[in-house]
Amino acid sequence: DGGITQSPKYLFRKEGQNVTLSCEQNLNHDAMYWYRQDPGQGLRLIYYSQIVNDFQKGDIAEGYSVSREKKESFPLTVTSAQKNPTAFYLCASSIWAEGGQPQHFGDGTRLSIL
């Protein structure tokens, strides 16, 4: 079955640590995205990538980093510079350059601070 797999489902971070959230897709989509959701808020775009070895900052990129070494994979690192990392993180993918094409989401990773 084609889809997006995010792991782990739950993640705990100690103060000062970097943590990496995994996102893998087998939909053969060119574009991938990372969003953050906070309680009572919509999804906010952190980073996106339209093609391998290229990525761009979204609306709230500070304290985060990404890489896109393979088409299927788009890991997100939450660095110690991110002062309020507790949130629900969602990865998505879509066909590139198609107007109105929906983004397909994984089931998310919930990150909490110890």
Place this chain on the structure above:
Amino acid sequence: DQQVKQNSPSLSVQEGRISILNCDYTNSMFDYFLWYKKYPAEGPTFLISISSIKDKNEDGRFTVLNKSAKHLSLHIVPSQPGDSAVYFCAASGVLNFGNEKLTFGTGTRLTIIP
């Protein structure tokens, strides 16, 4: 500045009746609007979309209307218990190179009363 607004945080509807979820937007450059459904601890699932130049799109029990200036609505009829979820309105606008960014509203929690 919230460019996509869902002013009703919650809505309760009797099973079998019509559910109407509203969405307002401020940016006239959006070219597509999408509705997503989200269950707790899962990623959003795409429901239905509409082009900014169309006034109606139907898919089974779901209809999206785009007939008023900077306002659209999602109609679910008849409403079923499985429709209980958070519904996000999202607007699509060009990022660059033809790829598109989704701007999400804050969501409306729909509860279907048996």
